[in-house]
Structures are given as C-alpha cells and as structure tokens.
Amino acid sequence: MWGEKSYLDYSWLLERAYKYLPEKPQRNKGERFILPQFEVIISGKKTFIVNFKQVADKLNREPRLFLRYFLKEIGVPGVIEEQAAALQGEVSPRTLNRLLERFFKEYVICPVCNSPDTILMKEKKIMYLKCMACGATSPVRYF
Numbered sequence: 001m002w003g004e005k006s007y008l009d010y011s012w013l014l015e016r017a018y019k020y021l022p023e024k025p026q027r028n029k030g031e032r033f034i035l036p037q038f039e040v041i042i043s044g045k046k047t048f049i050v051n052f053k054q055v056a057d058k059l060n061r062e063p064r065l066f067l068r069y070f071l072k073e074i075g076v077p078g079v080i081e082e083q084a085a086a087l088q089g090e091v092s093p094r095t096l097n098r099l100l101e102r103f104f105k106e107y108v109i110c111p112v113c114n115s116p117d118t119i120l121m122k123e124k125k126i127m128y129l130k131c132m133a134c135g136a137t138s139p140v141r142y143f
C-alpha cells in the first residue's frame with residue numbers, strides 16, 4: 001500500500017520539516033521566527049487578506065483550516081480566492097493582525113520548547129500541536 005502518492009506526500013512533509021529548521025541550534029527558537037503581517041485591502045464591503053496563503057505557508061498551516069480560525073473568531077463568512085482570503089464585511093487590518101498573533105501563540109508555538117516548528121493536528125473534535133523540534137504533543141482549544 002506504499003504507493004507513489006504517499007511517498008510524495010512523505011517527502012513533501014520532510015522537505016517542509018527541514019525548511020523550518022534554523023541554521024544553527026538555538027535554545028529559544030521562537031524568538032528567531034519573524035511572524036509575517038497580513039496585507040489587508042478593504043473594498044466593496046469585503047475585506048481581502050492579500051497574502052493569506054503566503055502567511056499560511058510560512059506558518060506551515062493548511063489554508064482552509066487557518067481561515068476557519070479567523071472566520072470563527074470574527075464571526076463572518078469568507079472564502080479563499082487564489083492567494084487571498086476574502087471576508088464578508090469590513091474588518092480592520094489591526095484586528096486581523098492581532099488575531100494572527102493570537103493564532104501564532106496558541107496554535108503554532110510549542111508550549112514546551114517555544115519552537116514554531118510544529119504541526120497542527122485535528123481529529124474529530126480534538127486539536128493538538130505536534131512539535132517537530134522536541135516531539136511534544138500539546139492539546140489546544142478546538143476551533
């Protein structure tokens with residue numbers, strides 16, 4: 001059952017994992033990671049996060065799950081349109097970037113070793129962070 005597809009998926013994951021390793025081992029890797037900011041355009045009663053996929057990629061998060069967090073927290077509908085996220089209504093860039101910081105602290109940084117090199121796992125009604133640096137698995141609030 002070890003098809004070509006699963007091999008590709010595995011090497012993709014591995015490549016991902018290596019991409020986020022720092023050049024030199026650091027005691028507190030979380031401090032070296034620079035959290036990107038959302039670029040936001042408000043137009044025609046819609047809010048566009050122009051670099052949404054880019055940020056999702058940097059945090060190694062699945063864009064649809066990443067978007068779900070913001071939609072739930074803000075309470076508006078929205079969709080992914082190519083590289084951007086389009087939200088209904090006008091949401092201030094400040095609100096979005098504050099939420100991004102909260103997401104980063106709660107759903108990216110490992111609470112055990114502070115590494116941002118983690119995977120967010122979702123199983124039925126449970127979510128947890130798996131750390132690629134120290135191996136810890138930490139439960140997080142479900143969204």
Ligand SMILES: [Zn+2]
Nearest residue numbers: 110113131134
């Ligand atoms: Zn860790």
